[in-house]
Structure formats: structure tokens, C-alpha cells
Amino acid sequence: MVIGVVGDLDIVTSPQLDQALTQARRNYHQVVLDLSSVDFMDTSALAVIVGHWKHLQAGGGSLSLAGARYQSTKTLWITGLADRIPMYESVELAVVASREAVAGGAG
Numbered sequence: 001m002v003i004g005v006v007g008d009l010d011i012v013t014s015p016q017l018d019q020a021l022t023q024a025r026r027n028y029h030q031v032v033l034d035l036s037s038v039d040f041m042d043t044s045a046l047a048v049i050v051g052h053w054k055h056l057q058a059g060g061g062s063l064s065l066a067g068a069r070y071q072s073t074k075t076l077w078i079t080g081l082a083d084r085i086p087m088y089e090s091v092e093l094a095v096v097a098s099r100e101a102v103a104g105g106a107g
Helices: 014-026 041-059 070-079 089-104
Strands: 002-009 030-041 064-066
Touching: 002 014, 002 089, 014 030, 014 041, 030 041, 030 070, 041 064, 041 070, 064 070, 064 089
Parallel strands: 002 030, 030 064
Antiparallel strands: none
């Protein structure tokens, strides 16, 4: 499942992001969050992303970030989460990696 986000991820839009990720987690175990069109992300959005990443991990799934710009994900790098949450340059690369992880786990 790929979820595209546009604009700012902040205290106002974080509840919408949380709702979209909650809905995705009900039906999918592999979620890619396309951040290529995100201009700004604050810590409230980061908390939502990390929470859903942890839930998916605990259930054997994954949450990957695609197209994230350093400027909007600076907090991920400062906190060290960028080394733990899979990040890819594009949605295509994230989807391929998710497929490979599923195929590798099936064997």
C-alpha cells in the first residue's frame, strides 16, 4: 500500500496522517509512505510515523519512507531513526524492497 502525502505534516494534519495509516494497517502489512511532496514535517507527524512503524514491525510488517527530502526529515536523522526506518529515494525502490522482503520471508 502506498500513501502519498502532499504539503505540510504538522499538528493540524497529523491526525489525518494517523487516520490514513491506521486504515492502511487494517488491510496491509507493507506500507510505503510517499513523502516526496512534503514541504515540512514537525515532531507530531514524526510521532505518528514512528508509532505506526513500530506497530507494523511488531506484527511482522513494514513501513518504509519514500522520496523524503532531508529538510523535511531532519528530525529523523537527528534522532537516529533514519538508520532504523527504511528510507528510499523513490516509491518504486521502496515497493521493490517491500516485495523482496515478502518474497524472502516466504521462502
